[in-house]
Amino acid sequence: MTAQLRDASTAAEAVEILERDGVVRIPNLLSAEQLETVRNDLLPLMDETPSGSDPYFAGTKTRRLGRIFKHTRALDAAATSTVFLETAKHFLCPPKGMWYGQDRVDETPTMQIGATQCIQIHPGQGLQPLHRDDSIFYTVHPGKTDAIGMMFALSDFTEENGATRVIPGSHRWDDERMPEIGETIPAEMSAGSAVMWLGGTYHGGGQNVSADSVRTGAILGISRGYLRQEENHYLSLSIEEVKELPEEIRGLLGYSASNPYxxxxxxxxxxxxxxxxxxxxxxxxxxxxxxx
Known part of the structure; x- marks a missing residue:
């Protein structure tokens, strides 16, 4: 029986599904107004963004734009939504007991946003190699989750136009098992919906075999606050630009310390x-x- 994506609308539902499947779909996470605004903010910039030159991973018919929070405020509410942050906290912020002399204290790490990108897959783009997002942290599998990814659909995601492909349950695999494309399913969803996956879940951009359909999504990666961020926001954004961001977004971009020091x-x-x-x-x- 072919695995199917399961849907969640609350953090509790998302946690339950992620623990079992390693991937979950969140229908209609963006309102119609938010979707329209983010499209208006980002699509003109994507029209000016060249395709990549990496034929292996990034793609030569794929366009990528970073520094998402520099370009739009329309994703702030979704990035700080209960379903996203409370789900992420469950996996990324377990308390740990520590001794300070004779005092036993439970410390809880913070979270931080790593990669932010708008990604367009154009017709003719082939499959992206299947990968785990937490490979950048040299995470050992199976084991604790160091990162969570979320892709917002800014256009409809279909198998034909290159919907992200995922392998449900692969977060439980060890590091010796090789992922195969035949084990994947397409994360099909309507514009405004999102798909969230654990850092250990194998996934990759799909092949766009359509004649003229461009698949557009915006991705946010979130990780434990004591790990290095994938995207270097400290160099991508000036201090003055950071000061213009909402306080909660500033903290998530790394302008806060993770407990304890x-x-x-x-x-x-x-x-x-x-x-x-x-x-x-x-x-x-x-x-x-x-x-x-």
Whole structure:
């Protein structure tokens, strides 16, 4: 029996499905107004973006635009939605007991957004190699999840136009098992919907065999706050651009420290939360700016 994508509308449903399948679809995550706005913001930029030159992974008939939060505010609500963040917290933020001298403390890591890209697959683009997103962290499988990916459909995703292909259950495989395209299913969905997968779930862009249908999606990757981000937002965005972003988005882009002491900056002789650089935190002390 061929595996099928299962749908969720709440974080609890998404967690249950992800634990079993490693991938879940979230129908209609973007409202009609949000979808229209993000299209208006991003599609003109995609028209000016050249196709890639990498025939193996990135594709030569695929266009990729990073720095999503520089270009649109229309994805803010979805990126900070309960179904996304609470689901991610379940997998990425388990508390861990630590000793500080004779004090036993449970510390909980934060989360951060890694890659942000608008991706267009044009007719004639072949299959992307199947891969795991958490390979960049050298994650050992099976085991804990270090990252979660979410793809928003800005156009309808069909098997013909290159819908992302996924292998449900592959997050439970070890690192020796090779994924095969025959084990995949297309993550078909209507524009405005999203598909979320665990970092250990094998997936890849589909082959666009249509005559004229361009598959457009926006991807957000989220990982544990103490890991290096895939996209270097500190160099991609200026401080002034970051200051224009909503506070929660700034934190997710890495302008916050992960408990207990990861990512601090020196400020007035103290280890400080990086939010002091943006003028958000009164008092430079790290513990004054980070929940513990």
């Amino acid at each position: 990861m990512g601090w900056v020196e400020f007035e002789g103290e280890m400080a939360d990086p939010r002091v650089v943006l003028g958000e935190v009164e008092g430079a002390g790290l513990l004054a700016g980070v929940d513990s």
